[in-house]
Amino acid sequence: MRRTLALLTVAGTSMVALAFLIPLGLVVREIAHDRAMAQAERQASALVPVLAITVDPARLTHALLSTGARDRIGVHLPDGGSAGTVRAPAATVASASRLTRAVTAELGSGRLLLRPVALDGGRTVVVEVFVPPGDLTRGVTASWAVLSGVAAALVAGSLLVGDRLGVRVVRSARRLGRAAGALGAGDLSVRIEPEGPPELVAAGEAFNSMADRVVQLLAAEREMAADLSHRLRTPLAALRLTLEHLGPEAEESRNALGRLEAEVDQIIATARQPSRAPELVHCDAAEVLRERLTFWSALAEDQRRPWELIGATAPARVPVAATELGAVLDALLGNVFRHTPEGAGFTVTLHQGTGTVGVLIADAGPGIGDPEAALRRGASGAGSTGLGLDIARRLAESTGGSLRIDASSMGGARVQLWFRTDRHERRSGRVRTRRERG
Helix, strand or coil, X not given: CHHHHHHHHHHHHHHHHHHHHHHHHHHXXXXXXXXXXXXXXXXXXXXXXXXXXXCCHHHHHHHHHHCCCHHHEEEECCCCCEEECCXXXXXXXXXXXXXXXXXXXXXXXEEEEEEEEEXXXXXXXXXXXXXXXXXXXXXXXXXXXXXXXXXXXXXXXXXXXXXXXXXXXXXXXXXXXXXXXXXXXXXXCCCXXXXXXXXXXXXXXXXXXXXXXXXXXXXXXXHHHHHHHHCCHHHHHHHHHHHHCCCHHHHHHHHHHHHHHHHHHHHHXXXXXXXXXXXXXXXXXXXXXXXXXXXXXXXXXXXXXXXXEECCCXXXXXXXXXXXXXXXXXXXXXXXXXHCCCCCCEEEEEXXXXXXXXXXXXECCCCCCCHHHHCCCXXXXXXXXXXXXXXXXXXXHCCCCEEEEEECCCCCEEEEEEEECCCCCCCCCCCCCCCCCC
């Protein structure tokens, strides 16, 4: 922007300078021309009193020398003779003698001034003054040089002033841009000191107000999430009391309830935590897969579902937290159990490529008729919340990966969750706390 402002300043000043200097340059040239011709006219007029007395060539020679024109002035006499230095053709002299005023004529690069002088007896003498090119342009070059220097000084001065003003605008705009980028990356503490033109000051103040409002909204949202999660404690407590009366056969259900209560406690604790600086997170996808399949295997055995875990023998590091990946796997496997009939099998495949790790979950259910609609947040055709696939998609996209849905070789649906592993850093949506000061 600074360069653009400088170019605009130079362009504007140059146009204004040229608009004045070009006419001034032409006027200077015209003035020099008129000055030279006026000098020739005075020299010619100085001979008029002499010609009224005599037209003797011998006497006229001395008068011609006294004009100071030397070899540039001459007189065409009535009898066809001449005195001094004459250059005009006879036809031009004849035409001038029939006039009553001085005329000019081109002669090479110079000009001729022909001044007719009427004598007694109807005779006419023509005084000729030659004006060389140097006299016609005397002082023009120096004047143009001065005008050019003035124009250059104006452009340089305007460029300096424009650049100083542009620095303020650019500095303020850059600070505002950096602060907006930091806020977008998750740094909720960033603020700026508004400065610069009134418009940027107003924008800076609006940015600070927006940031404060965002902090308030996020705090309210965290509290609401914590409160809603806390409301689950009452039914969970009632369920635990019920299970306590069922004896040893309900031990597995009590263990599952304990894990559910731990997850609720984790949600409440996470929701109440303020925004933190981003951390570099990684986990072993193979280990998370083995752990979650161990959990779901009990339910798969109860429902007589054949299942298989493929490719999870070697470690596979992915740039996501183990808890987030586990939650996504639970959501995807939960969809298999919820939306396919009992006895329908499924496979989970871990694929490691160059810079990517893929988790492929295929089932033998009825499939997904409209994959695009299934990926829309909150859209569900089977009575669920419609958030599981969207959460999985956002987790994959946070690493630069993607989520795709297609048909599986088992006849049902296949969900492909791809993570990029060639990015060394992953930001969890927040940046390190820092304050932007002017």
